[in-house]
Amino acid sequence: MSAFNDFWAGRELWQEPLFAGVLAAALLSYLGVFVVLKRMVFVSAALSEVSGVGVAFAFYVSAVAGVDPHTHHFGIPILLDPTWFSLLFACLAGVLFSLRPGHRKLAPETVVGIGYIAASALVLAILNSPRIAQEAHAVGDILFGNAVTVPFSQIEALLAVGAVGLLIHALFFKELLFVSYDSETAVVQGVGVLRYELVLNLVIAVIISVATRAVGALPVFAFTVVPAAAALMVTERLRTTIALSVAIGIVSAAVGYYVSWVESLPTGASMVIVASLFLVPGLLRLLRRGTV
């Protein structure tokens, strides 16, 4: 009980990061249902990495231009702000991942894989550039977030992109579902498949980009995969799957944060471990059915 009392006593410290974690988890767990069902789980990892390229690139350009990145909004011209670069790069990747390669051997997941590999290499190359060697550690924090302390501006950004993303899904849910489930029939029946794939991927890209900076790459990847996978194993209706996935995401973020606080564990890793526990019921169900 004393652990919880200590935790509660320190609420001034954790209120904002916990809220950011729960909010990111809820949004990503919802989008994760689409990502997992469309068999594009690697999209999340690739988009995180690509938005990281945007951040690193902003620092690199600032260094080349002789602008001190630590001065933030007072010193960096708004066009060199890492946030914009991060969003821009993630959106470009979202567009790229929406295109259907006209080559039979080049599946969409191959394009995503190439995006991930290229982004990883670019981040490594830029971070090891002598021009920003002194900033590498700070860039790393901005790149992959830090769920322990989250600036309020990032919570605002998450709320904004989350609200827009959910509104888009509410307005176009039936189209997004149709093109995700059966794009061939959707296109024959006159539903703009490319348009809605683009909308879906851009919403995912923007939310992943903002969430990665708020809570880190690992929990973002985990929340786009694990809650949806856990929910899919035990549900048979789409609405139930979505509701359960979001609930698992929220509980995992909250409980994971608490566990990380009382056990002094890394916050992101703690959230991921808690989320992974929700896979157990589904795995037991599969074992009972003899399908594993």
Added chain:
Amino acid sequence: MDLVRLERAVIGYRVPLLPPLDLGVKAGSTLGVLGPNGAGKTALLKSLLGLLPLLGGRRLLPQGRAPRVGYVPQRDRLDQSWPLTVLDVVLMGRTPLLGPLHRPRTHDRKRAREALSEIGVGDLADRPLYALSGGQHQRVLIARAIAAEPELLVLDEPTSAMDPAAERVLLELVERLKRAHDLSVVLVTHQLTAVAGFATEVALVDRVRGVFEVGPVRQMLDPKKLERLYGREVRVAEVGGQTAIVIGSVAAGNGSGDSPTEVEEDR
């Protein structure tokens, strides 16, 4: 009147697959697109529907607009693990009618259930997709196409992997739907029986042999034409008012002969 027509159309993905062709889908007709696997049937279908840009020639819409299409894809291309009910899938067919920003309403659910009942699977509406047999899944996809209130029903290999009895039942269902809804039908298939008894016109397609011919079914189910298409000896005969098609040994000039390998019979 044609619902859609290709004139001197060159179809293909960057490279022409077939010689320039003329093809129209007449109102009230059933066009069977027949050819072996990999013959270019899907490319032809996509071109007809305006999904694959023509490399040459033109696509005409004599009504001044594209016909409303109900499409039945090959069912093995769809993922049955999605947590969807049968009704969810059939309601997808209503999407183009509803337009963006509108959710399915009671009327749409009613039409979707009616489509399921008409196909003979009304009791499956609330069943999860994964619990369906292959035949039931196929019927659900047809119900979705009918729920779209189409003028043109397009079926892509609807009878592949079906036994002859199930194939006959499905084709009779399509025939019944055609009459009930005053539909035109395009049936893409590599199975002769699917065409013999049901199509009014047949297009023979094979990009490997450079074959494209279209005409009335009686004219196209000619042994010589089918031999050219399949590279094998073909016999066509009327047996008890039905068309029996026997595909046998390799046609003269194409190698050594052997015993008949396939017998297809239809009315």
